[in-house]
Amino acid sequence: MELKLLLTVLLIQSATVPADYIRPPPRKAFHLPWHSKPSSYPQQVHISLAGDQHMRVTWITDDNSAPSIVEYGTSPGQYDSVAEGENTSYSYMFYNSGKIHHTVIGPLEHDSVYYYRCGQQGPEFQLRTPPAQLPITFAVAGDLGQTGWTKSTLDHIDQCKYNVHLLPGDLAYADYIQRHWDSFGRLVQPLASARPWMVTQGNHEVESIPLLKDGFVSYNSRWKMPFEESGSNSNLFYSFEVAGVHIIMLGSYADYDEYSEQYRWLKEDLSKVDRKRTPWLLVLFHVPWYNSNTAHQGEGADMMAAMEPLLNAASVDLVLAGHVHAYERSKRVYNGRVDSCGSVHITIGDGGNKEGLAHKYINPQPIWSEFREASFGHGELKIVNSTHAFWSWHRNDDDEPVKSDDIWITSLISSGCVDQKRNELRNKLMTP
Incomplete structure (x- = not known):
C-alpha cells in the first residue's frame, strides 16, 4: 500500500497558485566590508567540475609571483595531495587584473568532503564532491x-x-x-x-x-x-x-x-x-x-x-x-x-x-x-x-x-x- 501511495505521489504533477502579497521594494547594491590582506593571499575562490572525478579550483592573488598550487586532503590541515595548475591575467582599459589561478585537482572520491588550501597560504577551504x-x-x-x-x-x-x-x-x-x-x-x-x-x-x-x-x-x-x-x-x-x-x-x-x-x-x-x-x-x-x-x-x-x-x-x-x-x-x-x-x-x-x-x-x-x-x-x-x-x-x-x-x-x-x-x-x- 505504501509503495502504491509513493508511486501515486510521484506521478502527480502539481503547480501551486501564487498567493497574493505585497512585493518588497528593490534593494541597493550590496557591499562587503574591506579587509586588508597580504598580496599573496587567495581571494575570490570558486570551484567547478573539470571532467570525471576532477575539480578546477580558481582564485586570484595580487602577488604575481604566487604559485598556482592547491594542496588537498580528506582531513583538516592534512594535505596528502598537491596539484599545480596554470594562471592568466588581463588588462582592460586602465584596469589590470590580479593573477588568476586555475588548478585541477583529482581524481577525487564521489560524495566526499575535501579540505584544501590555495597557493600554500591563507585559510583552509572545504568542498564536497557530487555523488556518483x-x-x-x-x-x-x-x-x-x-x-x-x-x-x-x-x-x-x-x-x-x-x-x-x-x-x-x-x-x-x-x-x-x-x-x-x-x-x-x-x-x-x-x-x-x-x-x-x-x-x-x-x-x-x-x-x-x-x-x-x-x-x-x-x-x-x-x-x-x-x-x-x-x-x-x-x-x-x-x-x-x-x-x-x-x-x-x-x-x-x-x-x-x-x-x-x-x-x-x-x-x-x-x-x-x-x-x-x-x-x-x-x-x-x-x-x-x-x-x-x-x-x-x-x-x-x-x-x-x-x-x-x-x-x-x-x-x-x-x-x-x-x-x-x-x-x-x-x-x-x-x-x-x-x-x-x-x-x-x-x-x-x-x-x-x-x-x-x-x-x-x-x-x-x-x-x-x-x-x-x-x-x-x-x-x-x-x-x-x-x-x-x-x-x-x-x-x-x-x-x-x-x-x-x-x-x-x-x-x-x-x-x-x-x-x-x-x-x-x-x-x-x-x-x-
Whole structure:
C-alpha cells in the first residue's frame, strides 16, 4: 500500500497558485566590508567540475609571483595531495587584473568532503564532491548581480542541500567596471568555494569595445569551465556529466546558426549522449526561447529556430534560461505548441540583479505557459532516479525562501519518447 501511495505521489504533477502579497521594494547594491590582506593571499575562490572525478579550483592573488598550487586532503590541515595548475591575467582599459589561478585537482572520491588550501597560504577551504549516482540536487539561479536581493538569494541557496549550482548567465553585472568582477568574486566565495558552480555567459558578460576589446575577456579569464574536456573550442559552450545527468551549456552570445562552430559542436556532443548512462538530458543558456513576459520578447527566436529541432530530436528533458527578470515554467513544449515529447522550459533570471523585476506579462497567458511570477528567487532540482525529478521554485518573500511552485517531472526516456525519436536524431546528426 505504501509503495502504491509513493508511486501515486510521484506521478502527480502539481503547480501551486501564487498567493497574493505585497512585493518588497528593490534593494541597493550590496557591499562587503574591506579587509586588508597580504598580496599573496587567495581571494575570490570558486570551484567547478573539470571532467570525471576532477575539480578546477580558481582564485586570484595580487602577488604575481604566487604559485598556482592547491594542496588537498580528506582531513583538516592534512594535505596528502598537491596539484599545480596554470594562471592568466588581463588588462582592460586602465584596469589590470590580479593573477588568476586555475588548478585541477583529482581524481577525487564521489560524495566526499575535501579540505584544501590555495597557493600554500591563507585559510583552509572545504568542498564536497557530487555523488556518483542519482539522486542529485542542483541549485539554480541566474542574473545574480550584487544587490541586497542577491545576498538574500545566496543565503537561501546556502540552506538548500545541493550538490551543484547551475547559473544560466549574467553573473557579476560588472558592465565594464572591472572591480565589480572582484567584488562579485568575494560575495559568492563562501558558496562557490564549497560546491561547484557551472555557469554560462549572459549579455552582461559581453563587455566588448569595438576596435579595442573583444567580448568576454573578463568572463573567460575568471570563470573557466570544462570546455576543453568536452571537446569544445570555446569557453562559451561546453557540456559535462554528473551522477546520471548530461548537461549542455550553450552560448546565447556565440554564433549558433547551422554553419557555426557551436552548432557543429552541439551535434557532435548530442551524438555521444548515452541515455543508459545519463538518462537525464538538461540544457542551459541565457536568452529564453519560451517567454510570455513583455521583457526581451522574441530575442531568442533565431537561436530557437536553429537549435530547437536538434534538442527536440535528442529528447532534452529540461531547458533552463535567464535574462528575463522573473520566473516562468512551461508545460512540455516544442515548436510553439504543447507536446508530450517536448522539453520543459524554465526561465529563472530572478537571482537579484540591479535592474529590478520584469512585471509585465502578455495576456491571455499562452497555453504552453504553466506558471509565471515576477519575484526574486531561486530553483532547486532534485533528480531522484532515472524516471522522476522534483522541481521547486522558492520566492524571496520578506527574506524567507517561500516555496511557490513545484512539480514532479517524468523523464522522456521513461515515456518512450527517446526511442521514438532515435531515427530522427540520427538523421539530423548525419546531415552535413
